[in-house]
Amino acid sequence: MGIKYFVTGAAGFIGSHLVDSLLSEGREVVGFDNFSTGYEAFLESARQQPTFRLVRGDVSDPGALTQAMKGCQVVFHLAGNDNMRLGLSQPRFDLEQNTLGTFNVLEAMRATGAKTILFTSTGNVYGETPMTPTPEDCPLSPQTSLYAASKLASEALIEAYCAGFGIEGYIFRLVSVLGERYTHGHVMEFYRGLLQDDSKLKVLGDGHQRKSYLNVHDCVAAMHYILELETARQARNRVEIYNLGTTEYCEINDSIRWISGFLGLTPQLEYVGGPHGWIGDNPFLYLDVSKALKTGWKPDRNIQESIRQTVTWICDNEWVAEKNKC
């Protein structure tokens, strides 16, 4: 019997691509999602595969998780809140969806005997570090959002479970991800803004925030690549952290120029706030991905291409923007 994979957040942006990728290689996959931010449509192709099983459930429900995970060996834990800005209005949300959700996943692994976890964390755990590009062994600066704090707490739990319960863990610290099935983030916000009024655009921050964006296909390829490489070692108690991002960054202003260009618009820009777009926004997030590159993986799409792909996808799938035709 082959290895069976369990994917939380299977109907989400990254999760659904990961599911497709695993299925395309003939793997057996159990997808788990509460459909709070995931979409049925993203699993349309997956659900036609006999090696795929979908379970509707929430990571806050330990019984449902344990039941669904039975017989799986490898767990990709992608479920959780990834809207950074919710923290200030709903401080409990990241704690429950991310920290406690990860705890429940780890407890389900203990109960079912699943031995490998791969987890999507965030490059925001580095805080506003002066060290850019930021390597994995960079000292952490203070957390600036409840979102990043909950991801760091999840990482810590995974590490402690690896040490204490003989599992192995791979933690991916991600930059923001772009591409097909993109559902929220700055591109969506700009797009929505321009749909409402294409003559002007409100920009949170001074436009000079520098960000590195990874294409979702490159992101999933990296997870796959690292899984194969790492699990070949069959190491128990092992935990490894990998930054995942591109080797370049752009300014928010670049991104706006590209988005507007693709849409054939020339909006007037209105900047609000200072160097930070909002509390918790990191003015310069750029990760050193040397460790991931050393595995042989490399990202194929640059940021401009990813932004074009994202805008094109939103235009073709306007139901995601819950707005009228562009």
Place this chain on the structure above:
Amino acid sequence: MGIKYFVTGAAGFIGSHLVDSLLSEGREVVGFDNFSTGYEAFLESARQQPTFRLVRGDVSDPGALTQAMKGCQVVFHLAGNDNMRLGLSQPRFDLEQNTLGTFNVLEAMRATGAKTILFTSTGNVYGETPMTPTPEDCPLSPQTSLYAASKLASEALIEAYCAGFGIEGYIFRLVSVLGERYTHGHVMEFYRGLLQDDSKLKVLGDGHQRKSYLNVHDCVAAMHYILELETARQARNRVEIYNLGTTEYCEINDSIRWISGFLGLTPQLEYVGGPHGWIGDNPFLYLDVSKALKTGWKPDRNIQESIRQTVTWICDNEWVAEKNKC
């Protein structure tokens, strides 16, 4: 009206000394404790002071916390599990007592308007770092215990609340603490073992684990010192981490020799396990305390003196060991 102080874990080892110290300076103090590991006897002197009020309550109860905290400006958050070894048998315990407890304290601060938090974390958050003595800005190695993971999660929450809600936070990463009112840890275990049979002693680990121990009076003095210095700046959103420990370390074998010597015993030693006493035990925990020393604070008692004081106190308060007379 002067500043009112709130102390969680007020009836505990460090908490009760902190309460006494604040009261001795005429401060107004509300002590909060669930008496799960704290003792009434430790607050005997405090309860005779008119400026002290004791509230029985648990940090897992947000309503009780918020009610008790009303009118307080400065919160010392010391409550929580500090028995590192419980994690493997009760993985939920550290999460609930430490991570969720800290979240509840922070939410109570938001609700009541308390603006300053001082938190006792642990030097174990550094993991098994190769950098010793370990400075505050050392990159974190993987967490090896659910205890340390829960403290790191608490630190992250405090940092995010400082950034998001305008409070200020001071995080103390402690080595193990010794002195009067000591209730558990290696000295207590050795003492209990020798009470049962003074001809032999079982030692977890190879005896060469190197540890730095801080006297409880020095610990409380540091917290006081740093509070005064830092809050004079009246900085909002500020968060600072301070290592608290001594400038020396000893081997567990040294500690055994001193304890046996004070008790006039020469037990046969039986070492079990390898370099780690247990999963999560750090074979070399020694913190760089330069940052704390720069404030003008310095520890007055060396490790040998602290161990003697601890053994003497246990002998004089044998009810704590729940054993017969030594």
